[in-house]
Amino acid sequence: MRLADSHCHLIYKGLGEQQPEVLARAREAGVVAMLNISTRENEWDDVIAVAEREPDVWASVGIHPHEADQHPDIGTARLVERAQHPRVVGIGESGLDYYYDHSDRDRQRASFRAHLAASRETGLPIIVHTRDAEDDTAQILRDEMGRGAFPGVIHCFTASSAFADTALELGFYISISGIVTFKNARDLQETAARLPLDRLLIETDAPFLAPVPHRGRTGEPAFVADTCRFLAQLRGEDPEQLAEATRQNFHKLFAKTLA
Numbered sequence: 001m002r003l004a005d006s007h008c009h010l011i012y013k014g015l016g017e018q019q020p021e022v023l024a025r026a027r028e029a030g031v032v033a034m035l036n037i038s039t040r041e042n043e044w045d046d047v048i049a050v051a052e053r054e055p056d057v058w059a060s061v062g063i064h065p066h067e068a069d070q071h072p073d074i075g076t077a078r079l080v081e082r083a084q085h086p087r088v089v090g091i092g093e094s095g096l097d098y099y100y101d102h103s104d105r106d107r108q109r110a111s112f113r114a115h116l117a118a119s120r121e122t123g124l125p126i127i128v129h130t131r132d133a134e135d136d137t138a139q140i141l142r143d144e145m146g147r148g149a150f151p152g153v154i155h156c157f158t159a160s161s162a163f164a165d166t167a168l169e170l171g172f173y174i175s176i177s178g179i180v181t182f183k184n185a186r187d188l189q190e191t192a193a194r195l196p197l198d199r200l201l202i203e204t205d206a207p208f209l210a211p212v213p214h215r216g217r218t219g220e221p222a223f224v225a226d227t228c229r230f231l232a233q234l235r236g237e238d239p240e241q242l243a244e245a246t247r248q249n250f251h252k253l254f255a256k257t258l259a
């Protein structure tokens with residue numbers, strides 16, 4: 001199997017301390033591409049440094065919605081400037097999180113729009129985090145799309161089936177995490193089973209959300225193989241083919257990885 005993990009946090013606690021071993025286990029499991037995601041400005045250098053060091057790791061620059069309050073000055077220009085780095089292939093993660101509400105909602109929305117403008121300006125995909133905020137997410141995506149198109153992905157998809165349709169209609173990809181393997185994820189499993197193969201990505205969001213049979217442990221990119229096998233069974237597909245299709249989708253969406 002040759003797999004892409006479209007969303008992980010390799011410098012986070014649990015992974016950062018044992019990065020060589022984590023990467024070795026990922027490669028052993030067939031992972032050939034990993035996108036190392038940033039969530040705060042003070043992470044950008046470290047997140048990019050991993051991608052400079054490792055040929056199969058790329059980086060994103062962005063501010064997580066949780067962190068919007070702490071970054072009142074991060075605007076489109078700053079994102080665009082750091083996105084010029086050859087190993088930075090995406091903008092995010094950004095979006096709206098009304099479940100935790102760690103940042104003021106107006107700040108979250110303003111930060112999200114700044115990221116979308118950066119995506120439009122650079123042509124790099126926006127990596128969207130959305131939780132309990134699908135109406136506002138859809139409305140902002142549509143509104144910003146009206147000012148000029150940009151590519152993107154809904155990461156760690158857990159939203160409704162209707163929101164999946166909206167995302168697909170806007171040309172977005174949908175990334176499925178280990179949550180799909182959880183017993184109580186019936187609705188997500190139904191949605192994941194019907195998503196078009198050419199818009200599907202798989203991710204770990206490591207160190208979070210380790211899939212069954214690793215649930216409760218520190219997540220790591222190697223586990224994307226388990227999610228792939230589960231998803232293939234759910235969709236009635238061959239795991240090898242699903243791995244290959246999602247790997248190709250990854251490089252199609254994050255086209256700068258091929259540069």
Ligand SMILES: [Zn+2]
Pocket residue numbers: 093129155156
């Ligand atoms: Zn997220």
Ligand SMILES: [Zn+2]
Pocket residue numbers: 007009037093205
């Ligand atoms: Zn994340």
